[in-house]
Amino acid sequence: MSGTAAQRRAYTVVGGGAIGGTIAFHLAKAGHPVLVVDQDTEHVGAISDQGLGIRRPDGRVERQPVRAITPDGADALPATGGGLGAVVLAVKAQATDPAVRWIAPRLAEDGFVVSLQNGLCEEQIAAEVGERRTVTAFVNLFADLVAPGLIADGGAGALVVGELDGRVSPRVERLVTDLRAWGPAVAHPNVAGHLWSKQSYSVVGATSALVDVPIHETIEAHPDMTVALAREVYAVGAAIGVHPESFDHWEAGAFAVDAHLPYTRQVLADFCGWLRTQPKNKTGIWRDLAVRKRPTEVPAMLAPVLRLADDHGINCPGIRTVVRLIGELERGERRMDESNVTEVERAVSGR
Numbered sequence: 629m630s631g632t633a634a635q636r637r638a639y640t641v642v643g644g645g646a647i648g649g650t651i652a653f654h655l656a657k658a659g660h661p662v663l664v665v666d667q668d669t670e671h672v673g674a675i676s677d678q679g680l681g682i683r684r685p686d687g688r689v690e691r692q693p694v695r696a697i698t699p700d701g702a703d704a705l706p707a708t709g710g711g712l713g714a715v716v717l718a719v720k721a722q723a724t725d726p727a728v729r730w731i732a733p734r735l736a737e738d739g740f741v742v743s744l745q746n747g748l749c750e751e752q753i754a755a756e757v758g759e760r761r762t763v764t765a766f767v768n769l770f771a772d773l774v775a776p777g778l779i780a781d782g783g784a785g786a787l788v789v790g791e792l793d794g795r796v797s798p799r800v801e802r803l804v805t806d807l808r809a810w811g812p813a814v815a816h817p818n819v820a821g822h823l824w825s826k827q828s829y830s831v832v833g834a835t836s837a838l839v840d841v842p843i844h845e846t847i848e849a850h851p852d853m854t855v856a857l858a859r860e861v862y863a864v865g866a867a868i869g870v871h872p873e874s875f876d877h878w879e880a881g882a883f884a885v886d887a888h889l890p891y892t893r894q895v896l897a898d899f900c901g902w903l904r905t906q907p908k909n910k911t912g913i914w915r916d917l918a919v920r921k922r923p924t925e926v927p928a929m930l931a932p933v934l935r936l937a938d939d940h941g942i943n944c945p946g947i948r949t950v951v952r953l954i955g956e957l958e959r960g961e962r963r964m965d966e967s968n969v970t971e972v973e974r975a976v977s978g979r
């Protein structure tokens with residue numbers, strides 16, 4: 629732990645679910661004053677009563693006292709001398725607009741919002757709080773909200789932070805130092821390149837949620853489809869000048885159209901090998917469909933990719949099929965089944 633309690637920066641974490649709750653827990657454990665803002669009254673009540681809990685893979689539960697409020701409880705916020713300083717935004721992609729509209733009038737002039745979300749949400753954030761107060765980040769965090777006030781730790785992955793213009797500013801460096809309380813955070817000039825790689829992996833993750841098996845099994849059973857889906861995302865990124873970055877064994881170069889096939893296969897094998905070491909083996913998307921019975925973030929998460937694909941005349945049959953099938957699963961119009969993956973396979977191969 630670095631710094632005295634007085635030096636440790638206060639954080640407001642908006643969205644206290646799998647990602648936000650995990651980050652809030654570790655910041656609080658490192659001695660930062662943390663306020664969680666979450667819509668779920670039961671979750672907020674449990675955190676207020678018992679503390680925020682993390683269940684480790686060995687079953688041990690640790691709890692941290694953390695302040696938690698619902699957005700309409702914000703009147704109870706203490707006057708913090710000019711508003712919220714450091715805000716971690718960790719709501720689902722589809723909840724970004726209302727969350728940022730809640731944050732904007734409360735954000736200090738010199739405060740900032742950092743997005744720890746599965747999506748490309750920075751544009752929406754900057755539209756409300758300004759680019760100057762938007763920090764960009766990419767996170768690969770394995771966790772599940774398993775009960776009110778309790779998050780299951782499913783393993784750590786990469787966490788990359790930077791400014792929208794690529795600078796590694798003092799506020800980014802400080803944020804990285806603080807986020808190391810959770811995992812291997814680094815500052816980087818090309819967060820966008822990481823976010824596009826996460827999108828390419830997320831499409832594959834969403835495909836794996838069409839069937840009730842671990843992510844790595846879908847990749848292993850359908851390597852060509854995996855590569856085709858990732859390439860659709862990277863083609864759109866390339867059209868807007870993104871230089872893709874690698875993370876956690878997901879080697880961006882393996883998905884280049886001219887990549888050597890044995891290399892691509894090896895990368896997929898290594899990535900699946902790594903996924904197998906993670907205690908959590910299915911996506912949050914799968915969990916929303918199978919356990920929580922609620923809409924997933926897939927349409928909102930992939931909307932910017934599909935919008936840009938349209939702007940640049942790029943065909944993305946695989947991504948469109950995945951979004952359609954997830955929608956049908958959300959509405960109960962189909963069941964999780966291997967035939968869904970076959971449908972994606974057909975779409976990417978033009979059959």
Ligand SMILES: CC(C)(CO)[C@@H](O)C(=O)[O-]
Pocket residue numbers: 746768769770771833908910911912913
């Ligand atoms: C796929 C995942 C487990 C790790 O990136 C996470 O993004 C999730 O919960 O969907």
